[in-house]
Amino acid sequence: MNYFKTDLASLHADLVAKKISSKELTQATLDNIKATDPKVDAFLNLNEEAALKQAAEIDAQGISADQPLAGIPVALKDNIVTKGMKTTAASKMLENFTPVYDATVTEKLAQAQMITVGKTNMDEFAMGGSTENSAFKTTKNAWDQTKVPGGSSGGSATAVASGQVPAALGSDTGGSIRQPASFNGIVGIKPTYGRVSRWGLIAFGSSLDQIGPLTHGVKDNASVLSAISGHDDHDLTSSTQAVPDFAAELNEATSVKGMRIGLPKEFLAEGVSDDVKAAILAAADTYRKLGATVDEVSLPHNKYGVAAYYIIASSEASSNLQRFDGIRYGYRAQDVQNLEDVYVKSRSEGFGDEVKRRIMLGTFSLSAGFYDAYFLKAAKVRTVIMNDFKAVLKDHDFIMGPVAPTPAFGIGAEIKDPLTMYMNDVLTIPVNLAGLPGLSLPAGFSNNLPVGMQLIGRPFDESTLYKAGYAFEQNTDFHLQVPTLGGQN
Amino acid sequence: MANRINREQVQHVAGLAKLEFTDAQLDAFTPQLDDIIGLFETLSEVDTEGVEATSSVSDQLNVMREDVADNWGQSQALLKNAPDAARGFIKVPAIIDESEDN
Numbered sequence: 001m002n003y004f005k006t007d008l009a010s011l012h013a014d015l016v017a018k019k020i021s022s023k024e025l026t027q028a029t030l031d032n033i034k035a036t037d038p039k040v041d042a043f044l045n046l047n048e049e050a051a052l053k054q055a056a057e058i059d060a061q062g063i064s065a066d067q068p069l070a071g072i073p074v075a076l077k078d079n080i081v082t083k084g085m086k087t088t089a090a091s092k093m094l095e096n097f098t099p100v101y102d103a104t105v106t107e108k109l110a111q112a113q114m115i116t117v118g119k120t121n122m123d124e125f126a127m128g129g130s131t132e133n134s135a136f137k138t139t140k141n142a143w144d145q146t147k148v149p150g151g152s153s154g155g156s157a158t159a160v161a162s163g164q165v166p167a168a169l170g171s172d173t174g175g176s177i178r179q180p181a182s183f184n185g186i187v188g189i190k191p192t193y194g195r196v197s198r199w200g201l202i203a204f205g206s207s208l209d210q211i212g213p214l215t216h217g218v219k220d221n222a223s224v225l226s227a228i229s230g231h232d233d234h235d236l237t238s239s240t241q242a243v244p245d246f247a248a249e250l251n252e253a254t255s256v257k258g259m260r261i262g263l264p265k266e267f268l269a270e271g272v273s274d275d276v277k278a279a280i281l282a283a284a285d286t287y288r289k290l291g292a293t294v295d296e297v298s299l300p301h302n303k304y305g306v307a308a309y310y311i312i313a314s315s316e317a318s319s320n321l322q323r324f325d326g327i328r329y330g331y332r333a334q335d336v337q338n339l340e341d342v343y344v345k346s347r348s349e350g351f352g353d354e355v356k357r358r359i360m361l362g363t364f365s366l367s368a369g370f371y372d373a374y375f376l377k378a379a380k381v382r383t384v385i386m387n388d389f390k391a392v393l394k395d396h397d398f399i400m401g402p403v404a405p406t407p408a409f410g411i412g413a414e415i416k417d418p419l420t421m422y423m424n425d426v427l428t429i430p431v432n433l434a435g436l437p438g439l440s441l442p443a444g445f446s447n448n449l450p451v452g453m454q455l456i457g458r459p460f461d462e463s464t465l466y467k468a469g470y471a472f473e474q475n476t477d478f479h480l481q482v483p484t485l486g487g488q489n
Numbered sequence: 490m491a492n493r494i495n496r497e498q499v500q501h502v503a504g505l506a507k508l509e510f511t512d513a514q515l516d517a518f519t520p521q522l523d524d525i526i527g528l529f530e531t532l533s534e535v536d537t538e539g540v541e542a543t544s545s546v547s548d549q550l551n552v553m554r555e556d557v558a559d560n561w562g563q564s565q566a567l568l569k570n571a572p573d574a575a576r577g578f579i580k581v582p583a584i585i586d587e588s589e590d591n
Contacts, residue, residue, distance in 0.1 A: 100566040193546045207545050233554070237547035304535055307528045318506060325507070328579055332572035339584045343507045356508055360522060363506040364494070365529070377532050379542035384535055386543060419524050435546030459548070 022071030070113035103200020120155030150180030175428025182403035182452025193435035197232035222246035257291030267401030279444030318362030
């Protein structure tokens with residue numbers, strides 16, 4: 001199956017017209033994953049038997065025109081729980097964990113009759129920006145297998161970018177969908193906080209986490225986001241806002257004419273590579289040619305985002321990860337003499353280094369004598385950062401800038417230096433702190449590696465981001481370039 | 490290097506987090522954590538006088554629901570995930586230290 005030369009709408013048309021059956025499509029997808037995955041290591045587990053059975057059932061029922069995603073394969077990041085299907089969060093802690101329920105997004109994809117073909121690799125508990133923190137394997141960039149795929153949703157990004165699946169879900173706490181999408185030359189969205197239910201997403205930073213789709217194109221992304229969005233009684237932070245049919249709003253007439261776009265000067269500052277800067281300035285020119293106004297604006301506190309985030313996210317993580325205690329599920333250390341040892345040894349043996357670092361940072365920030373200076377201060381700086389965005393978005397339709405300061409870096413290049421790794425998230429983190437939607441899409445190349453552009457919008461205004469992304473896609477060809485992997489393109 | 494956090498403090502925090510580190514791990518972690526806490530301290534440059542803390546960005550406030558028990562009927566499936574189980578219960582080591590004679 002060649003997912004580079006098609007999109008979800010064409011796949012749907014072929015399925016409805018019975019040019020291909022869902023079972024054939026699913027089988028071809030699984031065969032291709034098996035052939036290509038030894039090169040890129042995107043998947044942790046395949047769901048072969050159940051996927052083929054579900055596809056056959058869908059074929060037997062027939063696919064109607066009003067089921068636009070029915071019978072089409074999808075992959076899920078392995079921190080999204082799937083009933084009866086192993087879910088590990090790429091941690092030794094959950095190596096043998098089989099959930100007894102489905103995440104709300106898993107259920108919604110099943111209602112849309114998408115076929116979950118497997119679970120993708122990630123940084124352990126979604127902590128990291130390179131997928132090198134997986135307890136099981138290191139995923140490779142689809143464009144260059146000596147480079148990282150980004151992270152933490154690196155498996156989902158590489159699976160889409162290498163043509164294994166037409167769509168995948170990831171999760172984004174500080175850039176974990178947008179940055180791997182950027183590094184792999186595909187489209188990824190971090191929806192507005194509350195747009196998508198977090199029920200069944202293994203919690204990392206609960207006030208920051210959102211699930212979102214990764215796809216080849218903007219319209220495909222919009223289709224999947226509509227399918228997974230909406231209020232959920234199981235997640236009381238999920239919003240009751242109506243969910244638009246985002247993809248239906250995208251057509252030949254989609255335009256940015258008359259829109260006002262803010263380009264923050266801080267987004268092109270020190271640390272952002274020349275090629276990335278050039279790609280974003282060229283994109284700004286494209287938008288001007290399409291009739292939009294691009295103003296230089298300022299997000300003066302952007303640079304404090306990383307510090308505030310690593311306090312807040314780590315504090316929330318240290319609390320969320322208390323549940324992994326070796327008692328009810330997950331890894332339990334052997335040869336322990338008492339209950340305290342069960343806790344300490346199970347956690348010390350079950351968690352990897354990056355997870356331990358985050359738990360330590362969070363526990364420190366929340367501990368007696370440090371709470372006011374660290375956690376409370378970070379929560380106030382969060383308000384200041386939100387106010388910066390509010391001020392710019394008051395009179396701009398959206399903000400544009402890079403996703404990451406550089407293209408994909410080498411495997412092994414930064415893993416020993418946590419602080420350098422953390423600084424890669426300087427342009428994505430503030431968006432999570434403010435709870436805003438952020439769309440990542442292809443906008444150029446640097447030494448044959450993709451460069452991504454980020455569009456940031458008002459709360460619950462994913463529509464504008466998709467329209468602006470679609471208009472850009474219609475007028476550029478970056479998204480049409482695909483990696484050469486195993487000669488299938 | 491500024492000493493924002495030392496080995497003893499790292500060990501204290503590890504105790505709070507129910508983690509333990511070898512000497513070699515402490516040697517590696519302490520300067521890393523010290524660097525990151527150095528980054529945290531840059532927040533003192535931001536004037537937050539009179540600024541409210543943000544703990545949630547959800548647009549849903551004070552959502553109430555009935556407290557209704559829901560029987561999943563899946564205790565056997567749940568127990569399969571337990572590291573050790575017997576007769577419908579999760580097994581854990583004795584709470585009293587068996588290595589000591591007291």
